[in-house]
Amino acid sequence: xxxxxxxxxxxxxxxxxxxxxxxxxxxxxxxxxxxxxxxxxxxxxxxxxxxxxxxxxxxxxxxxxxxxxxxxxxxxxxxxxxxxxxxxxxxxxxxxxxxxxxxxxxxxxxxxxxxxxxxxxxxxxxxxxxxxxxxxxxxxxxxxxxxxxxxxx
Numbered sequence: 001x002x003x004x005x006x007x008x009x010x011x012x013x014x015x016x017x018x019x020x021x022x023x024x025x026x027x028x029x030x031x032x033x034x035x036x037x038x039x040x041x042x043x044x045x046x047x048x049x050x051x052x053x054x055x056x057x058x059x060x061x062x063x064x065x066x067x068x069x070x071x072x073x074x075x076x077x078x079x080x081x082x083x084x085x086x087x088x089x090x091x092x093x094x095x096x097x098x099x100x101x102x103x104x105x106x107x108x109x110x111x112x113x114x115x116x117x118x119x120x121x122x123x124x125x126x127x128x129x130x131x132x133x134x135x136x137x138x139x140x141x142x143x144x145x146x147x148x149x150x151x152x153x
Contacts, residue, residue, distance in 0.1 A: 003034050005075040006072055007072070007073055008071065008073075009030060009073070012066055012067070012068045013066070014065070014066060014067075015056050015059075015060025015062075015065030015066060015067055015084070015085075016056065017053070017056050020052045023052060023069065024048040024052065027044060027069075027071060029041075030073070031073070036078075036144060036146070039145070040142075040144065040145055040146065043122050043142075044078060044080075046118060046122060047080060047118075047122055047123065047142060048069070050115040050116065050118060050119050054095070054138075055082050055083075055084040056084075058087045058091040058094070060085060060087075061087055065084070066084075067083070068083040070082075075144075076143065076144050077141055077144055078141075078144075080139070080142070081139045081140075082137070083135065084135070084136050085136075086134030086135050087136070089134075092130060092134055095128065095130075095136065096128065098117075099116065099128045123140045123141060123142050124141045125139075125140070126141075
């Protein structure tokens with residue numbers, strides 16, 4: 001299969017947790033078909049699971065809420081962008097706090113269940129954008145791990 005980089009995949013799904021397992025599995029399989037390693041695909045699946053769960057749990061406040069996931073696959077990295085309709089002021093505050101945690105607050109954030117620490121650990125970059133209507137967008141960059149390097153001598 002001849003894959004031309006970059007390419008984008010747009011996935012929109014209802015704000016329901018039942019949709020997340022097939023979405024994350026699709027992303028994982030898409031990455032493997034694009035010649036990323038199974039390890040990279042699995043770790044990316046964890047990222048997708050965390051950001052999608054947060055979007056559904058904290059950013060979907062109406063019954064007809066939608067979540068949008070955009071994956072831009074390049075030869076050396078993947079960009080994930082998740083968008084939701086925002087959430088309550090409390091959820092937005094917690095999200096901002098989780099994105100900008102200080103070392104002494106990490107345990108408190110972890111106890112509250114946002115799960116962004118693992119996303120930070122597995123990513124090169126993570127950014128949060130909240131517009132004037134509380135629409136929330138998280139952008140995650142994950143670099144390819146298997147790029148050939150000079151052998152050690």
